Amino acid sequence: MGTIPRDTHTEGSATTTTHDPTKGVVTFQEEVVRSAVARKFLAGLRIVLGFTFLWPFLDKLFGLGYMTPSAKAWIHGGTPAQGFMKHAEGPFASFFNNIAGPWADWLFMAGLLGIGIALLAGAGLKIAAWTAALLLALMYLAEFPLGTTGVYTNPLIDSHWIEALGVAVLATTLAGDTWGLGKWWGRHVGNGFLR
Secondary structure, eight states, rough: OOOOOOOOOTTTOOOOOOGGGGGGGOOOOHHHOOOOOHHHHHHHHHHHHHHHHHHHHHHHTTOOOOSSSSGGGGGOOOOOOHHHHTTTTTTHHHHHHHOOHHHHHHHHHHHHHHHHHHHHHTHHHHOOOOOHHHHHHHHHHHHHTTTSSOOOSSSOOHHHHHHHHHHHHHTTTTGGSSSSSSSHHHHHHTTTTTT
């Protein structure tokens, strides 16, 4: 397996190609994940997780009948987040009941759409990771499984944790560079928060 040279500067040479992110050089996925097969699996995971966020947005917006019947679609006056928050159970139920409102619907739907598009496009994965972590943490707390019997198979960990960690892995491994717009986006925004 080859390595990516870090410093090709030679004594007395006028040119240098040292990789230094502080000088505007963008890091790409090949430097973080050396295996081409692993990069493809990460891209596949990114696409699957992107659709995992985009699909509920579409279902709740149009009432496609999977989790949201047509009559409860957002375009027909449904409340995608308020219904969930008003029926929260567990130790955080009163918190979610008290903050439920139309603004929550807008934030929830914007979050699902933004995270889904960022993951599918492969650009803005760092913002998507932080947003997904916040959204999934709130959803986890609204359904807090500890102390609930007969509903959950694990009293602490559920799919919200897996999805949040998955998006974080995608962001830190620059998974948008494979089968996505990550390289193009990185050249425009650098390695910062927008990457």
